[in-house]
Amino acid sequence: MQAVEMEKKAGNENPMREVVLDKVVINIGVGESGERHKKAYSLLEELVEQKPAITYAKMTIKNFGIRKGEAIGIKVTLRGEKALKFLKDALTVKENRLSRKSIGEGYFAFGIAEHIDLPGVDYDPDVGIFGMDVCVSLKRRGYRVARRRRKKAKIATSHRVTKEDTIRWLESLGVIVE
Known part of the structure; x- marks a missing residue:
């Protein structure tokens, strides 16, 4: 314990303890296939300059007019x-404000009601307006140990990203957590 405290005083922070951004998943739930789905696909592709994946309905829901296997959303x-x-x-x-309710242990999520609110995006009447969900995952270096194929090992609880770590990481970006 004394060695860790001495390292912190000397400014030698352990790089394995650093919280880093793992991934950002953007989802647009269109709820129907057809023309509107194609517009959402092209919008997301243009927005992030990456090819999105199509999500399909897992079951038929008659009240919503959704059939099993129908394309109903896009994610990237x-x-x-x-x-x-x-x-x-x-x-x-x-x-730059998030609620504590939307923050978990190593992740946080929020929604954007209209994509035209994003900086640099203009309204196009041909496309329309789409909302999207943004889910962010954080990790520490060394998480690959639990995901690799050979010689998997568990991540110690002391090495996992806590809710407080997530809040500190957000505050380092200038986000106010309420």
Whole structure:
């Protein structure tokens, strides 16, 4: 314990304890296939400059007019610099404020009601307006140990990202947590 305290005083922070951005997942739940779904697909592709994945209905729901296997949504996963850039833009829509309720242990999520609120996006009457969900996952270095194929190992509870770590990471971006 004394060695850790001495390292902190000397300014030698352990790089394995640093919280880093793992991924940002953007989801647009259209709820129907057809023309509106195609417009949402092209919008998301243009927005993040990456090919989105199509999500399909798992079951038939007659009241909503959805059939099993029908394309009802679009999602895309961003990593690295692209993810951080989009996250900063998306947080400006929320005026850099998030509720504590939307923050968990190593993740947080929020919604954007209209995509035209994003900086640099103009309204196009041909496309319309779409809302989107933004889910962000954080991790510490070394999480690959639990996900690799060979010699998997568990991540110690002391190495997991806590809710307080997530809040500190958000505050380092300039986000106010209420």
